[in-house]
Amino acid sequence: QVQLQESGPGLVKPSQTLSLTCTVSGGSISSGSYYWSWIRQPAGKGLEWIGRIYTSGSTNYNPSLKSRVTISVDTSKNQFSLKLSSVTAADTAVYYCARSIAGAQFDPWGQGTLVTVSS
Amino acid sequence: EIVMTQSPATLSVSPGERATLSCRASQSVSSNLAWYQQKPGQAPRLLIYGASTRATGIPARFSGSGSGTEFTLTISSLQSEDFAVYYCQQYNNWLPAFGQGTKVEIK
Numbered sequence: 001q002v003q004l005q006e007s008g009p010g011l012v013k014p015s016q017t018l019s020l021t022c023t024v025s026g027g028s029i030s031s032g033s034y035y036w037s038w039i040r041q042p043a044g045k046g047l048e049w050i051g052r053i054y055t056s057g058s059t060n061y062n063p064s065l066k067s068r069v070t071i072s073v074d075t076s077k078n079q080f081s082l083k084l085s086s087v088t089a090a091d092t093a094v095y096y097c098a099r100s101i102a103g104a105q106f107d108p109w110g111q112g113t114l115v116t117v118s119s
Numbered sequence: 120e121i122v123m124t125q126s127p128a129t130l131s132v133s134p135g136e137r138a139t140l141s142c143r144a145s146q147s148v149s150s151n152l153a154w155y156q157q158k159p160g161q162a163p164r165l166l167i168y169g170a171s172t173r174a175t176g177i178p179a180r181f182s183g184s185g186s187g188t189e190f191t192l193t194i195s196s197l198q199s200e201d202f203a204v205y206y207c208q209q210y211n212n213w214l215p216a217f218g219q220g221t222k223v224e225i226k
Binding site: 104 | 120151153155161162163164165168174206208210213214215216217218219220
């Protein structure tokens with residue numbers, strides 16, 4: 001059974017770059033027609049899709065964040081990563097990684113990691 | 120961009136009663152719609168995909184229906200563990216979009 005786990009700093013200063021990693025266990029990140037996504041959720045609010053990477057390395061990003069987002073994959077470590085630059089307090093949220101089959105529904109999800117943007 | 124709108128924002132239901140949640144898409148998403156359940160402090164859990172197919176391990180009291188722009192999630196007899204926030208999500212195009220959520224609370 002595939003499991004995902006987010007990791008990274010819980011506190012980032014304004015204007016800096018937020019960096020998170022999602023480690024995939026129980027299966028290869030390279031196998032199957034899977035997309036690997038990042039999704040975030042500010043406290044008390046809804047879910048926002050940030051972007052995704054395919055096993056080939058191709059990416060799609062939410063246009064609202066595209067200028068600041070980079071998603072990459074490291075197949076040797078069975079991980080994929082998120083970088084969000086020039087962060088502000090509005091980027092404070094719980095960040096989730098998730099898998100989707102052929103860009104469809106998200107399952108499974110990681111447990112989520114809270115990132116706070118503050119000086 | 121497809122906008123997903125859920126109603127109501129909050130639904131107050133007594134245990135054992137039926138709950139009906141609605142989700143509307145700003146344009147047709149065919150049957151490319153999923154429902155998720157989220158409890159406080161937890162990640163969302165997939166309940167339904169393809170508008171009406173239950174995910175693995177999801178109880179039969181959860182059912183989904185609809186196509187095009189109008190969708191419904193029905194919980195036939197609410198159990199205590201079902202009080203949570205529910206989100207719909209479309210995946211008909213390359214830009215996935217979630218609804219704002221419906222909170223199902225105890226009446």
